[in-house]
Amino acid sequence: MIGTRLRHLILAALALGAFAAPAGAEELMMARVDRAFPEAITQLQAVIRAHGYTVSRVQRVDVGLTASGYATAEYRVVFYGKPDEIHALSRSHPELIPYLPLMIVVMAENEETVLVSLNPTKLSQYFPDAPLGRQFARWEQDLRSVFRAVAEH
Amino acid sequence: MSHRRFAALLSIGLLTAHAATAAPADGAGLYREHCAACHGRDGQGGVGVPLALPAFLDSVDDKFLRETIRRGRPGRVMPAFGRLGAGEIDAIVRHMRGWSSRPAPPRDEARIAGDRARGARLYAAHCAACHGEHGEGGHGTGVTLSRPRRQPILAPGLNNPGFLAAATDTMIKTTLTRGRSGTPMRSFLEQGLRERDIDDVVAFVRGFADAPPPEATRVLETETPVIVRESAYDLDETVEKLKTAVKAANMRLIRVQYLDEGLVPEGKEDKRQVIVYSCDFPFLNEALKIDPRVGLFLPCRVTVVDDGKRVRVMSINPKRLSAIFNNAELNELCERMHQVYVNILEESVF
DSSP states (O other): OOOHHHHHHHHHHHHHHHHOOOTTOOSEEEEEESSOHHHHHHHHHHHHHHTTOEEEEEEOHHHHHHHTTOOOOOEEEEEEEOHHHHHHHHHHOGGGGGGOSEEEEEEEETTEEEEEEEOGGGHHHHSOOHHHHHHHHHHHHHHHHHHHHHHHO | OOHHHHHHHHHHHHHHHHHHHHSOOOHHHHHHHHTHHHHOTTSOOSSSOOOOOHHHHTTSOHHHHHHHHHHOOTTBSOOOOTTSOHHHHHHHHHHHHTTOSSOOOOOOOOOOOOOHHHHHHHHHHHTHHHHOTTSOOOSSSSBSSSSOOSSSBOOOOTTOHHHHHHOOHHHHHHHHHHOOTTSSOOOTTTTTOOHHHHHHHHHHHHGGGGSOOOGGGOOOOOOOSEEEEEOSSOHHHHHHHHHHHHHHTTOEEEEEEETTBTTBOTTOSOTTEEEEEEEOHHHHHHHHHHOGGGGGGOSEEEEEEEOSSOEEEEEEOHHHHGGGGTBTHHHHHHHHHHHHHHHHHHHHHO
């Protein structure tokens, strides 16, 4: 006969199996977009907005490098966030501020474009806190969805 | 819950788990999800080395590829995909094999005997220029695409524990014998060396496994994820001192903005959270040549926060971040950047 505790353990194990993190939950999230840079970065911003975020700024790293005499292909950083989340988190957890707003590197590779971001769940290692962890997990899900939508567009 | 109902639930769970593991994995989809961003959609290379080279695929066995995916190359950009299951890794390898018309060579685990001392001399003369004096490998990442690089392909780190675990002596010998068409790696036979010479070099390279762990595997000591200093001045004075400190560090002041600028309507920003962006462009260029992904944390950014009780100045901690790129070449730059941040923060608060 199976005891109640064992049954709970088995059920918990099954539940964990069902909801375990997917393969590839790496520290950096990257995606390749089969389109040239101008189209890809425009699409990225549209998809970010469609996910309920605001794009606060696009930093033109390539322009600064070129002006300083260094050769580079297009290279920009897209900053984005949800104003209410940024507002609340910057007050409740000011130590998070250097990591806010969220950001995505967008770089050209010939006629394709590569997107790079820190996996938001990585922040859980830096700031171990259960409610924050759930926030980071939501950001990660959204970011995966954004990358997928841009890559498959 | 009745035992019958429990047993039924357990069966469904186990059957679901079995179905999930038994279903053939989609190699093309897995490659696209996990590999294409770095190695290119069709294996042509990018941040990662090109994989679709016939000379590469024809000289490496399937276990080499599987072990490389599973273990990665510690400190050499390629991460370990430990979360992928054996079936998923097999599917990726099958997908990669589709790029070559030839079958995978069989794996031969036999050790090749050679004179290591002689091999060391030959290695210094013929290999070290690209692979490094101690087998540490070439600089930068992958191949030349978006940024100028010194070589068309990153020479592998031969002393890397990931490489040594994946590669057999036969594979190394084959590479030395044939070279790698499409890369700077030339056939040793064409360079006038003999089979005995090649065996000696193989023995020397295998000997890297007996040496202390290479520098590439060193991870910077972890510290707090942010650098924070409390200011003796009010917010405006601190921002001014910060701008002066940035210029004193020979960095170009790019812009000063509120944290929520662009997120909220103009005029509604929280004026107690100010970000100062600055950049040392030669440093940025140097860092991007080592790893084009590092722009994620550059240009430099320092935030001044007034919470009503105190004014604090804070930045990311580059030393904490270097490990996420799995690129030990960034360690020294991250240590330098850490010191620059500390200097700027301290100058702005005292």
